[in-house]
Amino acid sequence: MFELSFIWAGIIAFAVLTYVILDGFDLGIGILFPTAKSERDKATMMNSIAPIWDGNETWLVMGGGGLFAVFPLAYAVIMPALYMPIILMLLALIFRGVAFEYRWRTERWKPVWDAAFFGGSIMAAFMQGIALGALVQGIEVADRAYAGGWWDWLTAFSILTGVAVVVGYALLGATWLILKTEGPLQNQMQRYAWWLAAGTLGFIGVVSIMTPFQDPIYFQRWFNLPGSILSVLMPGAVLAAAFSLFSGLSAGKDGQPFLSALSLFVLCFVGIGISFYPNIVPPGLTIAEAAAPDASLKFALVGTVVLVPLILAYTAYAYWVFRGKIDPEEGYH
C-alpha cells in the first residue's frame, strides 16, 4: 500500500511536470502572440507548435485522469475546491485550442480567433497559477469532501502565483521561439527573454519567500534537517540555471535558453514537491490516505509502466520529425 501509492504520487507528479513544461511553452506562445509584428510571424509562431500542442495538452488529461484513477479522494477534493479556476481554465483552453484550426478557415474572423488564442492562453496560464497558489495555501477537508467556501481560492498569494505562472510560461514560449525561429522574430524574442527571465526569477524569489508563511509546516520542512540541506542547495541550483539562461541569451545560443528555462521550472516543481510531501493535498490529506486500493494502483501501474515509455518515445519522435527552424510557408491549411 505504502510503496505503491508513493510510486503513483511520483508518476502523477511526473505527468503534471511534463504538462507544465510542454504546454507551458505553447501557452507561452499564445501569451506572446499579440507581439507578432506581421502575419508571417504569427504563422511562424503558431506553426512552431501546431503539430505538437495536442499531445502537450494530453498530459493535462493524464494529470486529471490519473488523479481520478489512483487518488480519487484527492481528485474529489481538489476539483470542487478549485471549481471556478478549473472551469475558467477549461473554457480558456477551448478558446485557444480551436484557434489553431479556426484562424486558417476565415479571413474576416481571423482577428477574433487570434484574440481567442491570446486570451485563452493567458487565462489558462493565470488560472493554473491561481490553482497552484490555492493548493499551496491548503484546502479544507472534512468527511472526505471539500469543506471550504467558494472563493477560498482567491487570495493575494494565489493572484501572485497566477501572474508568476503567466510570466514563466511567456519565458518558456520566448525561449522556444529562439530555438525554432531565426531573423527578426528570433531577435525580438531574445530581447523579451531577458525581461521575462528577470521577471520569472523575481517571482520565484517572492513566492519562495512567501510560501513558508502560508503554513508553518512548510517552514519546518524547509528549515529543519534534512530539508534545510535543500534550502541551501535549491537557491544555488536556481542561480546556476539563471546564469546558464542569461549566458545563453548573451551568446545568442539557440537551445541553451530554452533548456535553462525548463530547468528553472523543474527546480520550482521539486521545491513545491518538498513543501507538500508527504501530503498530496495540503494541509491534511496525505498521499497514503488519498490513494485508491492496491488492486486499482497495481492494475493501472502495469499499463503505465509499459505505455508511458512508449508514449515518451513516440512523442520524442514527433518532436524530432518537426525539428529545426520553422518555415512559415510549411503548413497544410
Next chain:
Amino acid sequence: MFDTMTAETLARMQFAFTVSFHIIFPAFSIGLASYLAVLNGLWLKTRDETYLTLFNYWKKIFAVAFGMGVVSGIVMSYQFGTNWSVFSDKTGPVLGPLMAYEVLSAFFLEAGFLGIMLFGRERVGDKLHMFATAMVAFGTLMSATWILSVNSWMQTPAGYSMNELGQFVPEDWWQIVFNPSFPYRLVHMVLAAYLTTALVVSGVGGLHLLRDREDAPARRMFSMAMWMLVVVAPLQIFAGDAHGLNTLEHQPAKVMAMEGHYDSHPDGAPLILFGIPNPEEKRIDYAIEIPKLSSLILKHHWDAPLAGLDTIPDEDEPPVMIVFWSFRVMVGLGFAMLGLGAWSLWRRAKGKLYADRWLHRTAILMGPMGFVAVLAGWITTEVGRQPFTVYGLLRTSDSLAPVAAPAVAASLIAFIVVYFFIFGAGTFYLLRMMNKPAGTVRLGLRDAPVRAAGITPIQETHPDDAHGVKGD
C-alpha cells in the same frame, strides 16, 4: 431561469449539455479516422489521384472536428470532479484506472501521430505517414473501447465489492472491463460512428454530384459511403436488437420505459409504435400498437409475459417520456438509413447511382441524421439508467459534489454561451469546407488576399504531395 433549480438538476443539465456536445465530435472522428486510413491506403496501393484528393479534403475537415472533440473532451475529464466528486470518490478505484488506460493507450496515440498525419507526409515518407494515419484511427477506436467500458460498467456493474468507506473497489478486472453490456455497447457505438461518417460523406458527395455529376472525387466518395451504408445499416439493426435484449436482461426498467410498458402483460405485450406517455396516469395515451409484437421481439415468443413499470418502485423509475421518444427517433432513423442504403443499391444496379438527383437530395437530408441518431441513442441509454449513476447501486442524488447551485448555474451558463459560440463557429467552418468541392486548394478561406497577407500555403507552391504528380 436557473435560479429555482437545485444544484443536482443544474449539474445534471451541465453534464448532459457538455457530454452531448462532446459526443458529436468523436462520433464523427472515429468513423472519419478509419475512412482516412482507408483512403490513404488505397492511394498508396492504386496511386489513383482521386483517393489522394479525397484524403487531403477529409483530412482538413477531420482536423477541425478533432480539435473540437479534444477541447470538449478535456472538459469532460474534469467535470467528474467538479460537479460529481462523490461519484468520483466512490467509483474512482474502479473507473479511474479504465480512464487512465484511455488516456495512455488512446489519447496520447492520437495526439502523438495526428501532427505527423496532418503535417508530416513529406517529412517522414509514405510508409511512416500511413503508419501514423493508421495509429490515429486505432487510437480513436481504443478510446471508444475504454470509455464505453466505463459507461457500460455504470450500466451493468460487475467485478467489484464495497469497502468500509463506501467505495466500489475492484475484485476482478476482467469482469469490470468486460462487464455484461460492454461488448454490445461497443459494437453498437462503433457501428453508429461508422454510419454517422458514412452519412456525412454521402451527403457531401450528394451535394457535389447535384452540382456536377462528373465530379470524380464526389462520385468516389458517394459510392464508397453508400457501400458502407449498405453493409453497416443492417449490421447495426442486428447489433441494436442484441443490445436491447442484453438491456432487457440487466436493466429491465429501461426497456419498459423504451417500450412504454407501464403495465405488465402476462400473456404477450404489444409493440407500441407511437403514443404520448402520460406519466401522471401511468399510461400511454393515443397508443398505436401491434398486439404481442413486443413479446415476440424481446422474448421471441408471441405469448411470453413481459413485466411493466408497475413492478418497479416509483422512486426507481426512469423518466418514461424522454426515453420513449428518444428510442423511437433512434430506431426510426436506423430504418431510414437502411432504406437509403437499399435505394442506393437499386440505383447502382440500374447504373443510375450518380444520376438520380432525388437520391442525392435524400443523402444530403440524411447527412446529419447519424448525429441525431447517436444523440437519441445516448439519451435513451443514459436517461434510461436514471435515477442511478451506477445502476441499482448509487443514486444520482447521492453522487453530487458539495457544490452550490449558483456556482453550477454560472458555469452552466458559461458553458452554454461558449459552446454555442465556439462550436457554432466550428460547425459553420466545417459546413463551408464541405460546401467546396474536394479539389479545392484552400478549403474554407475566401480566396483572394492570402498572398498579400504574407502566407504562401504549401498547396500553392507545390501541391499537397510531392510525388511528382500535379495536384488538382
